[in-house]
Amino acid sequence: MDLITNLALGFGVALTPVNLLYALIGVVLGTLIGVLPGIGPVATIAMLLPTTYALQPVSALIMLAGIYYGAQYGGSTTSILINMPGESSSVVTCLDGHQMARKGQAGAALTVAALASFFAGTVATILVAAVATPLSELALKFGPAEYFSLMILGLIGAVVLAHGSLLKAIAMIILGLLLGIVGTDVNSGVARFAFGVPELTDGIGVVTVAMGLFGFAEIISNLESTEKRQIIATKIKGFGLTREQFRKVWPAVLRGTGLGSVLGVLPGGGAMLSAFASYTIEKKVADDPSEFGKGAIQGVAGPESANNAGAQTSFIPLLTLGIPENAVMALMVGAMTIHNIQPGPQVMTSNPSLFWGLIASMWIGNLMLVVLNLPMIGLWIKLLRVPYRLLYPAILLFCSIGVYSINNNNTDIMLTVLFGLLGTIFVKLECEPAPLLLGFVLGPMMEENLRRALLLSRGDATVFFTRPLSLVMLLMSAGLVLLIVLPNFRRTREAAFHEV
Amino acid sequence: MAVVRSPKDFVAGLLFIATGVAAIAIAANYTLGTAARMGPGYFPRVLGILLILIGAILALRSLRLSGAPLPGWKWRPVLVTLGSVVMFGLIVTRAGLVISTILLIALASAASHEFRPREAVISGIVLAALAVGVFVIGLKLQIGIWPGAY
Numbered sequence: 001m002d003l004i005t006n007l008a009l010g011f012g013v014a015l016t017p018v019n020l021l022y023a024l025i026g027v028v029l030g031t032l033i034g035v036l037p038g039i040g041p042v043a044t045i046a047m048l049l050p051t052t053y054a055l056q057p058v059s060a061l062i063m064l065a066g067i068y069y070g071a072q073y074g075g076s077t078t079s080i081l082i083n084m085p086g087e088s089s090s091v092v093t094c095l096d097g098h099q100m101a102r103k104g105q106a107g108a109a110l111t112v113a114a115l116a117s118f119f120a121g122t123v124a125t126i127l128v129a130a131v132a133t134p135l136s137e138l139a140l141k142f143g144p145a146e147y148f149s150l151m152i153l154g155l156i157g158a159v160v161l162a163h164g165s166l167l168k169a170i171a172m173i174i175l176g177l178l179l180g181i182v183g184t185d186v187n188s189g190v191a192r193f194a195f196g197v198p199e200l201t202d203g204i205g206v207v208t209v210a211m212g213l214f215g216f217a218e219i220i221s222n223l224e225s226t227e228k229r230q231i232i233a234t235k236i237k238g239f240g241l242t243r244e245q246f247r248k249v250w251p252a253v254l255r256g257t258g259l260g261s262v263l264g265v266l267p268g269g270g271a272m273l274s275a276f277a278s279y280t281i282e283k284k285v286a287d288d289p290s291e292f293g294k295g296a297i298q299g300v301a302g303p304e305s306a307n308n309a310g311a312q313t314s315f316i317p318l319l320t321l322g323i324p325e326n327a328v329m330a331l332m333v334g335a336m337t338i339h340n341i342q343p344g345p346q347v348m349t350s351n352p353s354l355f356w357g358l359i360a361s362m363w364i365g366n367l368m369l370v371v372l373n374l375p376m377i378g379l380w381i382k383l384l385r386v387p388y389r390l391l392y393p394a395i396l397l398f399c400s401i402g403v404y405s406i407n408n409n410n411t412d413i414m415l416t417v418l419f420g421l422l423g424t425i426f427v428k429l430e431c432e433p434a435p436l437l438l439g440f441v442l443g444p445m446m447e448e449n450l451r452r453a454l455l456l457s458r459g460d461a462t463v464f465f466t467r468p469l470s471l472v473m474l475l476m477s478a479g480l481v482l483l484i485v486l487p488n489f490r491r492t493r494e495a496a497f498h499e500v
Numbered sequence: 501m502a503v504v505r506s507p508k509d510f511v512a513g514l515l516f517i518a519t520g521v522a523a524i525a526i527a528a529n530y531t532l533g534t535a536a537r538m539g540p541g542y543f544p545r546v547l548g549i550l551l552i553l554i555g556a557i558l559a560l561r562s563l564r565l566s567g568a569p570l571p572g573w574k575w576r577p578v579l580v581t582l583g584s585v586v587m588f589g590l591i592v593t594r595a596g597l598v599i600s601t602i603l604l605i606a607l608a609s610a611a612s613h614e615f616r617p618r619e620a621v622i623s624g625i626v627l628a629a630l631a632v633g634v635f636v637i638g639l640k641l642q643i644g645i646w647p648g649a650y
Contacts, residue, residue: 051635051639051641054639054640165509167554167557167558167561168509168512168558170554171512171516171551171554171555171558174547174550174551174554175516175519175551177543177547178519178523178544178547178548178551181543181544181547185530185540187538187540188530188531188539188540190530190531190540192527192530192540192544193523193526193544216581216582216585219577219581220577220578220581220582223574223577223581223611223612224574224577387614388612389609389612389614389615389616389619390619390623392581392608392611392612393584393604393605393608393609393620393623393624393627394605394623394627396581396584396585396604396608397588397601397604397605397608397627397631398631399585400585400588400589400592400604401597401631401635401641401643404588404589404592404643405635405641405642405643408593408642408643409593410589410590410592410593413585413586413588413589414586414589416585417582417585417586417589420581420582420585421578421582424578425515428508428570428571428573429508429511429512429515430508430512430568431512447543450538450543451538451543454535454536454538455536455537455538457536458536459534459535459536459537461535
């Protein structure tokens with residue numbers, strides 16, 4: 001079977017000592033930033049991206065991917081122990097996980113979280129491997145019109161399924177598309193929106209935008225709030241599960257894994273949405289819904305498996321279609337571009353060892369995470385005691401070094417500061433920065449495909465509706481927009497995110 | 501005179517309109533072309549128009565739908581954190597990583613209301629050693645350690 005040969009190739013790459021080392025570095029860093037509040041995977045990946053120039057492309061991607069799914073594990077630890085989600089995707093875990101910890105079941109909650117995540121990660125990895133080939137083959141049939149419609153679908157999906165105001169999110173996408181235009185136009189050689197700054201003619205780097213909007217802006221808003229973290233000092237015991245708990249857990253894990261795997265593939269999906277959706281479902285199907293919020297173990301198992309499955313399968317659109325569907329994947333596009341790999345369906349055939357190596361490394365990384373999280377939990381708890389006043393200057397420093405190292409000049413640093421300021425304003429106006437980053441990454445691709453499609457059709461815009469695949473994708477986009485205008489769906493969407 | 505009921509949406513709307521107008525104004529210098537042969541000015545103009553439309557809807561809607569008031573603005577965290585990074589950017593090439601790191605940490609720490617000067621200096625020295633170890637020795641980034649190295 002092809003799948004087996006491919007996975008064997010992948011494991012061959014992922015199991016080399018160098019790649020094992022980078023997978024380990026990635027998941028350790030991921031766990032670390034998952035545990036530490038105030039820095040998320042987007043800022044961390046942005047910070048490390050420039051430092052991966054010297055690495056083999058596959059090692060670089062393995063490490064950066066490890067940060068993303070590692071953060072899902074780390075985030076649940078803080079959710080359970082101090083009721084403070086280290087990561088947005090583990091917000092839901094706080095609800096019942098922390099209640100379990102209060103009842104003295106912190107050990108059981110941590111075990112469930114880690115094992116549920118591992119199970120989900122394993123299933124999702126196999127799923128990624130299985131659907132990658134057919135999807136890539138489909139994508140190879142895409143012309144520019146299909147690609148343009150696919151990007152519209154991706155962007156619309158990303159904002160419909162995310163939370164917050166739809167109108168603002170669409171405006172943020174357009175803002176991102178405009179920022180993506182900055183630089184020299186490939187077709188005419190005209191430097192657009194460069195304001196006479198020579199560095200801008202090469203365009204703005206994705207790291208600069210991500211670091212400013214996510215890294216700096218987050219530090220500033222954390223400093224503005226005076227909230228204090230309370231740290232529990234109790235020893236954690238009892239990592240085992242009772243038979244009764246086990247009986248409750250496994251169906252929740254199965255449902256969570258299934259749900260997360262599907263939602264992860266959808267644009268805008270990924271870890272966070274999956275976790276929210278799973279919690280809602282578990283509460284609906286439970287024998288006793290009143291347990292929820294008071295330490296229901298299914299309320300930990302479901303969302304934890306869902307967020308990990310979602311984190312994993314959100315790589316599918318990136319790896320097969322070249323379309324990022326959330327902010328982290330947008331940065332992975334940046335990482336691939338740095339190493340001269342054009343993301344898209346051709347990666348699998350032109351670069352099979354990279355493709356399958358990355359997928360195999362995800363499973364290995366998940367295994368490492370179980371080991372990192374269960375026996376070494378004490379270490380992570382100690383880290384929680386590092387006060388924020390020591391932490392944020394260090395984050396600022398690493399961000400600055402990362403940005404500086406892109407071109408070894410300070411233009412990038414000044415741009416990042418500008419985006420940090422902009423990001424702070426966005427936070428105040430409740431404008432989500434993630435759609436902007438997606439638009440930014442997709443901007444040049446979108447313009448290029450729009451141009452090509454209309455060039456081929458001699459300026460006839462109906463080409464997007466007469467080609468069947470393109471039409472289907474546009475209809476799906478329209479459907480999504482209609483969906484959100486419908487009061488019923490809007491209510492469910494708001495409820496899903498306000499459950500917490 | 502209409503009353504703004506949702507100031508966040510109103511300001512965001514104005515911001516989007518202004519950006520859209522600016523984009524169109526700047527893109528006016530670039531060739532528009534036709535749909536079949538788009539010039540460099542085509543896509544930016546389309547985006548500018550869309551941005552103005554959405555901004556206008558947001559701003560008008562904010563007169564009817566009510567929302568949360570604009571939050572206050574604390575200047576200290578904004579100025580001190582971003583200022584420390586600007587300073588780092590300005591001096592790192594000439595002063596080298598060690599001195600720039602210690603200065604960045606010392607200055608940035610002052611943004612917190614729990615600022616402790618001695619602690620900030622110690623943390624700066626430790627982080628400088630760490631940064632040199634990880635970035636210059638480990639990852640082999642081309643950054644000078646001491647003044648005048650590059």
